[in-house]
Amino acid sequence: MSVDLSTLVPNRDRRRERQEQHVDLSDYGHALVTHRLRPWQRKQLRRALVLDVLVAILAVIVGSGLRHFFFGNDASFFGSAIDLAALAVPVLWVLALVRSGAYARRYIGAGTDEYRTVTRAGLLFVAVVAFLSYAFKLEASRGFVLFAVPVLVLGTVLGRWLLRQNIARARRRGEKLQDTVVVGRADTVAEMVKQIRRDPETIGLKVVAACVSDLDSPALNAPEMQGIKVIGTPYETLSAVDELGADVVAVSSHPDLAGHALRRLGWSLEQRGVDLLVSPGIVEVAGPRLSMRRAEGLPMLHVERPFTSGVRYRAKAFFDRFVGLGILLVLSPVLLVIAALIKLDDRGPVFFRQPRVGEGGRMFTMIKFRSMCVDAEVKLAELAAAHDGNETLFKMRKDPRITRVGGVLRKYSLDELPQIFNVVMGQMSLVGPRPPLKSEVDTYEDDAMRRLRVRPGMTGLWQVSGRSDLSWEDSVRLDLWYVDNWSLALDAQILVRTVKAVLAGTGAY
16 A cells, blocks of 8 residues: 655644644643642652551451451352452552542641541441452452451551651651741731641641731731741742742632632642642631532531530540449549558548530539548638639649659549449530639630530640640630530540540649
């Protein structure tokens, strides 16, 4: 077959003509951008992938072993060969993690959403296995799935937590933090800087500059703004980013940075490979309560009402009583030993009972191990001027009323253990706001009264965030945040953190 070479020339000319007519979108700020990762972020993702594969292999071994131990020699996963399971499970598990967003850049060392993605991946994995088993009649072993999936989820969460500990150590040294330019009104910028500096290990940001709309605001002289370079107004944000090589721009709520102006800022930052974070202006509301609602192209944030009644709240009450009863049975020998030590110390009563204000303002009698001398309440007036607590709660680091045994009990919060009885009786929760005295409630402002909407807890955010070292404002802020955003998952996290806080013995006196 012959080819007419003359026809190739016009084609070459047309291709050259199309290239000459090419429009460079980068000249207009809209070129395609590749999402770049910093070297430490790439290393973190590679480590996460390796750990996930190793966890999947471990799940195959554990799942097959336990299935064989409990159910005998039925199929291990798909068919009878364990090598097929060893090949299929790691692949399916990594794909489930990818689909659930577990490798997203925004989750690297920041927030708790990464753990939620692992849980979603576990559910997706079970669904995929069920579908494949049904569609292709593979007869997947239910016993294997029963034992393997918990290993997959818990092992992966543990692996991610260990990786985060490595990042946290680096961030305490000032490493692996993203340089951030904060933009907005001076007072809101100062508050955002304060929040970022409060927990850099989790947030992963380091504020290097600010662009504010009111350059003469006294908020710029606040302590949290010390060391922050104020470059100019929000209109100079891109210049600040280019000058400092920032990784992130965080925008606080501001009327001049909304709608199309914010959209165009996002486009410009996209060109530079810089992330954009926007504060919605809704304070102390957790992510699960926020969802996007669109109406005719108008995006709006929908804020769910807090759950202080209904099925979830009743489930919390059932969980509290069930777990509380289990803890009471397990720790009963410990309780008896502590009671004997208190009695032998000064022959006084073992328990200290005190009226407290509970859910809905109802009074109840809280039970604790006695850690002070018998006439502690009488001596309180003499010590009032020397307390080390905040303006509402009386605390002393070296309270002379504390007994020898009581000092040890307080350091490790063992004096709180009898409150398990209050939990079992439904007067308290395992996790919740601190149970206040009636005299304290009488001094509450309107906002603080919201703490009484839920049952008080044996532990709470106040205990895992500093305990007696907290100021009154911080205690109220944490309790109100919990009331508005509680969940069973949050309760579980607080219980785990409580163990760490108690063992450390800091902030308790």
